Amino acid sequence: MAERATDRLLRLLGMVTYLDRHAGVPVEQVAEHFGVSTRQVVQDIDTLWVTGTPGYWPHDLIDFDAASLDQGVVRLVESRGMTRPLRLGTREAVALIAALRAMRAAVAPGLDRARAAVLSSALDKLTAATGEAAAAVDVRLAVDGAPDVVAALGEALAGARRLRIRYVTAADVTSEREVDPIRLLTEEDHSYLLAWCHRAADERLFRVDRILAAEVLDVPATAHPVAGHTETFTPSPDDELVTLDLASPVRWIAEQVPVESVEDLPDGGFRVSLRVAEPAWLRHLLLQVGAHVRDVHPPRVAADVAAAARAAIAAYGDLAGEDGPAGEGGAVAPG
Amino acid sequence: MGPMPEQIHPAERLLNLVIALVNTAGRMTKEQIRSSVAGYADATSDDAFERMFERDKDSLRELGIPVLTVAGGGHSDDIGYRIDQEAYALRPVDLTAGELGVLSLAVQFWQDKALRTDAARALTKLRAVGSEPAGTDLVAGLAPRVRPAGDAFGPLLDAVQARQAVTFTYRAANTGEVRERTLEPWRLLARGGGWYVVGRDTDRDAPRSFRLSRVQGRVRTVGEPGAYLIPADVDAAAVLSDRGTESTRVAVLALRPERASALRARAVAGTEPSGTDPWGTDPWGTEEPDASDPRLAAVAADRDVVRVPFTHRSELADEIAGYADAVVVLAPADLRDAVLRRLRAAATLDGPRPAVATPAGGTEALAAGTSTGAGRG
Incomplete structure (x- = not known):
């Protein structure tokens, strides 16, 4: 996709400001600094070279030391007064500060002191420079997981160490595995460890609040090619397609579960289709929201859930008492 | 509008405009801009020039570089333009490589396109004053992120900043009812996998929260900017959830x-x-x-x-x-x-399912017992 003119303009102005403060910077370093290719830096310099004040005679133009550039070093010799850094717009400041605040609250507990301090100082400097309270946007990320588990994950990621974890799956099966951590994904509802699982010999995503114990091993984590295919739950087309007709109060299912399709029904209810890789996960969900389920396809899924529910009621023995009215209760919006 | 090599790239024209308006002794009139700033000669008609110039002014304002209008001494349409560098300068800030690395991570934080664009622009501006390239080792392996907020986010954030009321069509999850709401927005919050706006519902004259994914269609402003005050002691999170009163x-x-x-x-x-x-x-x-x-x-x-x-x-x-x-x-x-x-x-899931609710009623029980959702707008 072509870069937007406004985004390029910002970088062009930013480069002049930066190069005015740093005499003689290798092209590669300019590229790294602005997060673009060296080819893009050369194009940007060519553009800057022909811009300036009206008249556009040589002395009107932004100018670089050509001999130096031949050696691969960018040296600005005329800035045409464009050296002032640009103030952040309100929305820009809000976007950065809200992100940093959420990160500090959620991610810092898993960081060592030095790294947490950098996060804090970046936030403090930015707040001071923008004078922006940024109260308009307030993001809270999931801070789940036992503190000692979170600390172990942070240590293993920072030091590239292998971990031994005890993990319980959505199907409530507990196992021990050795994993090489790749990334800690922190989101609003849960955080996940993306890791290479030696037992599965593949990438796996572990929900941090289901990691029961984690031990940093005295073994370096080996680098594995990250396919990234497990970074989000992407259902496979081979998984069973289940269709649910649901009442409006469980609308969050359409919003938070990766569904294939959502269709509004005339009375405020809705129909979702989803691919189910793990039948235990769907059973868990339907046991919670049964009061709001109107129809399930295939019917075998409904039978499975109903049987599990009856077994659970039976486990209460005499405590279950009389059958109360079905249809009360049920999940509304997990928070 | 296809690429035409002999034309000057829009970014280059914008840059020439900024440099011209920063360096002008007093001001430049539209005619001076059209005839002397490189790039505007591409405009083939008066109308095309007007559109180009207005669009460029909007682009610059969006980037935080406002073009000021300066009235001349003569007749009424003798209007000039300039850019005041003092007004748009960033306050001094000295960022280390590690801090810039943290800021790069903050850009990745947003999966929302609008928010990511805003954050990326901020980062470009801050890179200009950073002394070293962003160090990524400090944040290696971390990927905090927030799901997209949807189309309602931008207009609502602007409305919060401007303190301007908004109106939108909303589907209430409790009832499935779809109707128009009017809100004085206070805050935008991301919690537990969803984005919410909290503010004063003017029809009910009470604080309410609305989930952004249930806003249908466009969010429109109503009334004047600065029309209300955001309560200083607003506890937006409490408005969002009426479950906060339960004790452990x-x-x-x-x-x-x-x-x-x-x-x-x-x-x-x-x-x-x-x-x-x-x-x-x-x-x-x-x-x-x-x-x-x-x-x-x-x-x-x-x-x-x-x-x-x-x-x-x-x-x-x-x-x-x-x-x-x-x-x-x-x-x-x-x-x-x-x-x-x-x-x-x-x-009962494998038994006969309740009939689909009709306006005449019939499945009251389905909506009962949903106390945790009662406070949601």
Whole structure:
């Protein structure tokens, strides 16, 4: 996709400001600094070279030391007064500060002191420079997981160490595995460890609040090619397609579960289709929201859930008492 | 509008305009801009020039570089333009490589296109004053992120900044009802997998929250900017959730061996069991199950008894119901009832389903008992 003119303009102005403060910077370093290719830096310099004040005679133009550039070093010799850094717009400041605040609250507990301090100082400097309270946007990320588990994950990621974890799956099966951590994904509802699982010999995503114990091993984590295919739950087309007709109060299912399709029904209810890789996960969900389920396809899924529910009621023995009215209760919006 | 090599690239034209208006002695008129700033000669007509110049002014304003209008001494359409560098300069800030690395991570944080664009622009501006390239080793392996907020986010954020009321069509989840709402927005919040706007619902004259994914169509501003004040002591999170008033209690649960490890991991210790007190007691002292009740004793036989603190009954009841027969609630009784309600509803799933609700009513029970959603707009 072509870069937007406004985004390029910002970088062009930013480069002049930066190069005015740093005499003689290798092209590669300019590229790294602005997060673009060296080819893009050369194009940007060519553009800057022909811009300036009206008249556009040589002395009107932004100018670089050509001999130096031949050696691969960018040296600005005329800035045409464009050296002032640009103030952040309100929305820009809000976007950065809200992100940093959420990160500090959620991610810092898993960081060592030095790294947490950098996060804090970046936030403090930015707040001071923008004078922006940024109260308009307030993001809270999931801070789940036992503190000692979170600390172990942070240590293993920072030091590239292998971990031994005890993990319980959505199907409530507990196992021990050795994993090489790749990334800690922190989101609003849960955080996940993306890791290479030696037992599965593949990438796996572990929900941090289901990691029961984690031990940093005295073994370096080996680098594995990250396919990234497990970074989000992407259902496979081979998984069973289940269709649910649901009442409006469980609308969050359409919003938070990766569904294939959502269709509004005339009375405020809705129909979702989803691919189910793990039948235990769907059973868990339907046991919670049964009061709001109107129809399930295939019917075998409904039978499975109903049987599990009856077994659970039976486990209460005499405590279950009389059958109360079905249809009360049920999940509304997990928070 | 295809690429035409002989034309000057829009970024180059914008840059020439900025340099010209920063360096002008006093001001430049439109005519001077059109005839002297490189790039505007491409405009083939007066109209094309006007459109180009207006669009460029908008682009610059969006980037935080406002073009000022300066009236001339002469007749009324003698208007000039300039850019005041002082007005748009960033206050001094000295960022280390590590801090810039953190800021790069903050850009990745947003999966929302609009928010990511805003954050990326901020980062470009800050890179200009950073001395070293962003160091990424400090943040290696971390990927905090927030899901997209949707189209309603941008207009709502602008409205919060401008303190301007908005109106939008909203689908209430409790009832499925779709209607127009008018709101004085205060804050945008991301919580538990969703984006919400909190503000004063002017029809109800009360604080309300709305989930952005349930806003249908466009968000439109109504009335003047600066029309209201955002309460200084607003507790937006409390408006969002009316569950904040529940106090922490302890559930006493009987678990099948080897099962529900996630619940076990959150368990707190009770006192040592004894002959008279087979399950021990916990220091929280909340509603201990009566160990002499033969019904409880029968249920707990061959199971592990654990104590799990909780704040939101409905959340824990959902979780426990999901475990089916692996978890039985011994106490408190209201939690047990909540779990049993869910299980009884699920037990009917293979039977005849309730008829689809019609405006004439019929399935009242479906909407009952949804207390946790009552405070949502």
